[in-house]
Amino acid sequence: MIAAVEAIARLGAALGGDPAAELAAAALVEADVLGQPRFGIAMLDEWRPDAQPLPKETEPRAVRWVDASACFAPVAVAGATLDLGLAAHQFGVAAVFLRGVRGFGRLAPFVRHLADDGLVGLAGAQSAPFVAPFGGTGPAIGTNPLALAMGTGAERVVIDLATASITIAELRKARAEGTPLPEGAGLDAAGQPTTTAAEVAALLPRDGKAGSLLGLVVELLAGVAGGGRGDPAGRGVFLLAFDPAAAEGDIGWRDRLAALQGDWTGGGGHWPKGGGLPEGATLDAGFAERLDAFLARMA
Amino acid sequence: MIAAVEAIARLGAALGGDPAAELAAAALVEADVLGQPRFGIAMLDEWRPDAQPLPKETEPRAVRWVDASACFAPVAVAGATLDLGLAAHQFGVAAVFLRGVRGFGRLAPFVRHLADDGLVGLAGAQSAPFVAPFGGTGPAIGTNPLALAMGTGAERVVIDLATASITIAELRKARAEGTPLPEGAGLDAAGQPTTTAAEVAALLPRDGKAGSLLGLVVELLAGVAGGGRGDPAGRGVFLLAFDPAAAEGDIGWRDRLAALQGDWTGGGGHWPKGGGLPEGATLDAGFAERLDAFLARMA
Numbered sequence: 001m002i003a004a005v006e007a008i009a010r011l012g013a014a015l016g017g018d019p020a021a022e023l024a025a026a027a028l029v030e031a032d033v034l035g036q037p038r039f040g041i042a043m044l045d046e047w048r049p050d051a052q053p054l055p056k057e058t059e060p061r062a063v064r065w066v067d068a069s070a071c072f073a074p075v076a077v078a079g080a081t082l083d084l085g086l087a088a089h090q091f092g093v094a095a096v097f098l099r100g101v102r103g104f105g106r107l108a109p110f111v112r113h114l115a116d117d118g119l120v121g122l123a124g125a126q127s128a129p130f131v132a133p134f135g136g137t138g139p140a141i142g143t144n145p146l147a148l149a150m151g152t153g154a155e156r157v158v159i160d161l162a163t164a165s166i167t168i169a170e171l172r173k174a175r176a177e178g179t180p181l182p183e184g185a186g187l188d189a190a191g192q193p194t195t196t197a198a199e200v201a202a203l204l205p206r207d208g209k210a211g212s213l214l215g216l217v218v219e220l221l222a223g224v225a226g227g228g229r230g231d232p233a234g235r236g237v238f239l240l241a242f243d244p245a246a247a248e249g250d251i252g253w254r255d256r257l258a259a260l261q262g263d264w265t266g267g268g269g270h271w272p273k274g275g276g277l278p279e280g281a282t283l284d285a286g287f288a289e290r291l292d293a294f295l296a297r298m299a
Numbered sequence: 300m301i302a303a304v305e306a307i308a309r310l311g312a313a314l315g316g317d318p319a320a321e322l323a324a325a326a327l328v329e330a331d332v333l334g335q336p337r338f339g340i341a342m343l344d345e346w347r348p349d350a351q352p353l354p355k356e357t358e359p360r361a362v363r364w365v366d367a368s369a370c371f372a373p374v375a376v377a378g379a380t381l382d383l384g385l386a387a388h389q390f391g392v393a394a395v396f397l398r399g400v401r402g403f404g405r406l407a408p409f410v411r412h413l414a415d416d417g418l419v420g421l422a423g424a425q426s427a428p429f430v431a432p433f434g435g436t437g438p439a440i441g442t443n444p445l446a447l448a449m450g451t452g453a454e455r456v457v458i459d460l461a462t463a464s465i466t467i468a469e470l471r472k473a474r475a476e477g478t479p480l481p482e483g484a485g486l487d488a489a490g491q492p493t494t495t496a497a498e499v500a501a502l503l504p505r506d507g508k509a510g511s512l513l514g515l516v517v518e519l520l521a522g523v524a525g526g527g528r529g530d531p532a533g534r535g536v537f538l539l540a541f542d543p544a545a546a547e548g549d550i551g552w553r554d555r556l557a558a559l560q561g562d563w564t565g566g567g568g569h570w571p572k573g574g575g576l577p578e579g580a581t582l583d584a585g586f587a588e589r590l591d592a593f594l595a596r597m598a
Contacts, residue, residue, distance in 0.1 A: 062361050063391030065546040092362030095392045095541060099550075120524045133568020140559070140566035148516050150524065157519065161512050191567070202566075210506035213460050213571070214513055216563070217447050220456065224559055225419045225449065225543050227550030240539075242394060244524050247364040251398075251526030260439070260523055264515070267439035267501075268490070269432020272512070 002288040004033050004281040011041065011291065014298045015072070020054070020079035026277070027109035028074055033281045038169040039105040041287070044294040046102050047072050054079035062091040065226065069100025069233035076101060077237060081110045084239050085117045092246030097226030100233035101125070107147035108160040108274040114241050115149035115156060122240040123147045124218035126228055131164045132202040134212030137191025139202040142235065143168060144218035149274065155258045158274025163215030164203045171197055301587040303332050303580040310340065310590065313597045314371070319353070319378035325576070326408035327373055332580045337468040338404040340586070343593040345401050346371050353378035361390040364525065368399025368532035375400060376536060380409045383538050384416045391545030396525030399532035400424070406446035407459040407573040413540050414448035414455060421539040422446045423517035425527055430463045431501040433511030436490025438501040441534065442467060443517035448573065454557045457573025462514030463502045470496055 008025045015021035032040035051072040057064060064083075068076040080096045087094035107123045114121025127142030143164035151157055165185040174181055174197035186200035187193060194200060205212035221238045223229030228236015244253045265271050283291075306328045307321070314320035331339035350371040356363060363382075367375040379395045386393035406422045413420025426441030442463035450456055464484040473480055473496035485499035486492060493499060504511035520537045522528030527535015543552045564570050 061391065062393075063541065063545055065548075065550060091390060092360065093392055093394045093539075094361075097546075097550075120520070129562060129566075132566050133563050135569065136563075136567025138566035140562040140568055146516075148519060150519060157515075159512050159516060161509065163509070207506040207509035210460065210462070210510040210513060212568070213458050214509060216456075217445075217458060219559060220447060220449060220556075221419070224552050224555045225541055225550075227546070227552060227555065229555050229559060240392075242362065242524055246362050247396075247526070249364075251364060251524075253523050253526060256523045256526065256528050257519075260518060260528060263428060263439040264432050264435075267428075267431050267437035268435030269439055269511070270434065 001285055002283050002291070004029055004277055004283060007283060007287070007291055010295060014295050015075055016053075019082055020075050023078035023081065023109070023113060024072075024074035027078065027105055029283070030109055030275060030277050031105050032283055032287055033277060034275050036106070041291055041294060043074055043103050043105055044298070047294070047298060049298075051075070054083075057083065060087055060090055062087055062093065063095045063097075065097045065099070067100050068098045069231070073102040073104035073234065077104045077110055077239075080239055081113055084241050085114055085119060088114075088119050088241035088243045089117075093240075093242050095238060095240045097222070097228070098237040098239075099226060099228035099231050101228070101237045102234040104237070106160065106275070107145055108149070108158050110239065111147045111149035112156075112158055112274060112276070115151060115158070118245060119241040119243050120150040121148065123238065124222050125235055125237045126219045126223040127235045130168070130203055131205055131215060132187055133216070134205055134209045137187060137202075141215050141219040141223075143203065144215040144222075146214060146218050147274070151254065151257045155254065155261050157257070157261070157272060158276075159272050160274050161214070163206055163211045163218060165206050166203060171200060171203065300584055301582050301590070303328055303576055303582060306582060306586070306590055309594060313594050314374055315352075318381055319374050322377035322380065322408070322412060323371075323373035326377065326404055328582070329408055329574060329576045330404050331582055331586055332576060333574050335405070340590055340593060342373055342402050342404055343597075346593075346597060348597075350374070353382075356382065359386055359389055361386055361392065362394045362396075364396045364398070366399050367397045368530070372401040372403035372533065376403045376409055376538075379538055380412055383540050384413055384418060387413075387418050387540035387542045392539075392541050394537060394539045396521070396527070397536040397538075398525060398527035398530050400527070400536045401533040403536070405459065405574070406444055407448070407457050409538065410446045410448035411455075411457055411573060411575065414450060414457070417542065417544060419449040419541040419543065420447065422537065423521050424534055424536045425518045425522040426534045429467065429502055430514060431486055431503055432515070433504050433508045436486060436501075440514050440518040440522075442502065443514040443521075445513060445517050446573070450553065450556045454553070454560050456556070456560070456571060457575075458571050459573045460513070462505055462510045462517060464505050465502060470499060470502065
């Protein structure tokens with residue numbers, strides 16, 4: 001057994017010990033704590049000793065396009081998040097488009113970091129085509145999550161919305177275990193519905209047309225505007241942040257957020273919090289052994 | 300009968316004759332051409348002789364918050380769109396949050412204008428709470444459309460996605476005509492499903508959880524970050540634009556857009572074009588009379 005905070009400290013040090021390394025370590029360990037090990041330290045499989053830091057900007061800019069293919073992806077996304085926060089405070093709005101990003105885990109910890117910094121954080125990630133358009137028969141876009149975070153404390157909101165019916169991780173698990181998929185999740189190579197994981201050639205979008213068009217929005221931003229689509233080195237990721245403190249005069253956004261939360265939960269809605277590390281969280285001996293093995297390889 | 304271009308020219312002149320007036324006039328007349336008269340020149344009902352122009356910025360900024368409650372809303376949104384385009388070319392990314400916006404019609408013509416200008420345009424609008432959260436029983440957010448446009452010519456994409464099951468205009472029409480609503484569109488005051496338009500106290504989100512959370516994203520941006528929520532003078536609207544030409548080196552976004560269009564339609568998807576004014580479009584005598592009446596009142 002190991003305390004999550006200790007795992008984060010050890011992994012952060014192994015990744016370089018700077019703030020980007022620490023944010024990346026926290027994001028990965030959190031996924032394991034939340035029971036999503038395929039988005040956790042399993043990402044270290046892709047760590048390589050020659051991984052480069054994210055290219056530094058020569059001057060502050062409101063928007064950047066960055067090739068992250070030489071980087072370890074979780075650290076690249078974390079570094080881009082930290083740079084973005086500085087730019088958003090300076091310009092009031094800022095964006096970064098990353099391309100060549102390999103597996104980096106969940107978006108939620110990164111947009112949450114922006115929220116902790118007083119910003120509104122938005123992010124999306126595209127990946128190789130495996131999701132069919134609404135009403136379609138073959139793959140066109142990735143599973144394309146969109147995330148947003150703002151606020152702190154009890155009013156915090158963290159939305160992390162996949163636009164495919166199931167995740168690739170869930171599909172792989174069903175393939176490995178031979179379990180059936182839910183109805184409406186997959187299509188076979190002929191474009192016909194199937195619940196047999198081994199036959200799946202495309203996933204269907206989540207929740208019909210809304211999920212399909214939202215997935216297209218993410219593809220257009222992260223894949224087209226960001227230049228990530230079709231890059232064999234990895235996926236496209238965009239991050240965007242606003243600073244509400246840049247408004248002239250107080251727009252009272254924290255009070256409005258609390259009021260919206262009240263109306264949303266009062267109307268029977270679930271207020272999404274997007275995970276987070278519970279205080280005092282621990283991980284089991286199996287995790288500790290896997291972490292030790294990764295750290296030994298990285299040393 | 301009147302040609303759409305003539306209607307736009309006459310209305311644009313009556314609204315002030317500047318580029319914002321012309322864009323607003325084109326947006327309204329287009330809705331009538333597309334058979335959506337409740338988003339068309341009917342908006343002129345809210346025009347008042349003391350309408351003010353959108354406040355000018357004293358210096359160029361990447362992000363602005365603007366109170367538009369003293370403006371005629373379609374001209375305010377058009378003016379904000381034009382200012383935003385200039386800022387996006389200057390900073391690479393720019394955003395504007397409007398509050399106190401009354402009825403302004405459809406978002407599509409405004410984001411399309413940004414696309415014509417070589418930008419990626421995104422916009423969303425919130426309104427008074429009338430849509431329940433997914434799984435909920437009472438209203439919490441507005442009907443909250445989200446729009447995105449990029450590209451020109453055959454590859455152009457214009458997404459204009461409502462996040463409620465039906466529009467307020469459709470609900471009003473069903474109420475006026477006594478026709479039933481589709482199943483799953485509305486809830487009564489007790490939070491129970493109803494298809495009787497007169498009983499509807501809340502609409503349901505479009506397409507389940509995806510539509511619900513996307514509506515929440517729009518509310519958080521346009522209503523909370525933008526300060527528009529709860530303003531009795533009108534709704535909150537945000538507009539955001541990126542300039543892909545700000546990337547160092549060519550990211551080839553136009554080729555990537557064409558390739559995505561091919562994959563999307565090849566996979567059986569519908570490539571959304573978001574309306575637009577067909578060449579040589581005309582409007583009937585009833586429209587021409589209504590326009591004349593509005594113009595006479597405005598003169």
